[in-house]
């Protein structure tokens with residue numbers, strides 16, 4: 066049996082030390098958590114991407130701490146061996162250090178073992194307060210979807226030398242403040258490689274090329290459950306949306322034709338009891 070993943074074990078997984086790459090997938094409910102845990106991932110991210118892939122919103126800005134706590138609790142009830150990381154939603158760590166720590170506590174009490182928050186140096190006071198409160202923090206820099214309006218959309222970050230150097234500095238500061246890992250999203254592969262070489266905590270890439278210490282993707286993208294937008298960095302390993310529609314159409318056809326349910330799918334009443342009621346016939 067595999068071992069329960071821990072924050073120190075993740076923190077120690079640098080590819081430059083010969084460690085296997087970290088594997089992180091999102092999940093938001095019990096069946097999804099069972100699937101990704103059985104697949105052997107190292108970390109489960111209860112991402113604010115739940116807003117877009119589950120709750121039908123167009124961006125991640127709509128989810129609340131209560132939403133993430135609700136989904137985190139569903140994942141935690143499955144008692145996965147993977148480490149559960151819960152995303153801190155937009156506005157849950159922007160107003161004050163005190164609100165940040167209280168909101169993180171809600172997610173930890175829901176079953177998360179760590180939280181993730183977006184942004185570089187300007188988040189240092191929040192990160193330091195969380196670390197001081199014994200809440201493990203995963204950083205997230207580059208294309209940070211909660212900054213979509215500031216960035217003018219979902220745009221790759223760090224494409225020019227100055228912006229790339231700022232990302233390297235952000236990563237150094239986050240690691241120094243105590244983040245145990247850093248997600249690098251939507252940055253050129255060369256920039257991600259430089260950051261990964263620079264910091265002594267693992268980097269986990271999404272749209273950041275192959276030279277990170279690990280990779281993360283969204284459950285619904287990997288399984289082809291999300292068809293509307295497929296970013297360049299997504300690799301689909303199944304097309305469950307199409308397969309699901311075929312199966313559901315088959316069910317509808319069977320109901321309409323009378324092929325479902327059959328005797329095998331129907332509970333029986335003993336013949337003597339049925340006769341006592343004056344009921345005759347196969348079922």
Ligand code: KIV
Pocket residue numbers: 091110111112113114115152248250271281283
């Ligand atoms: O919410 C999410 O799914 C994420 C990943 C894209 C890293 O933050």
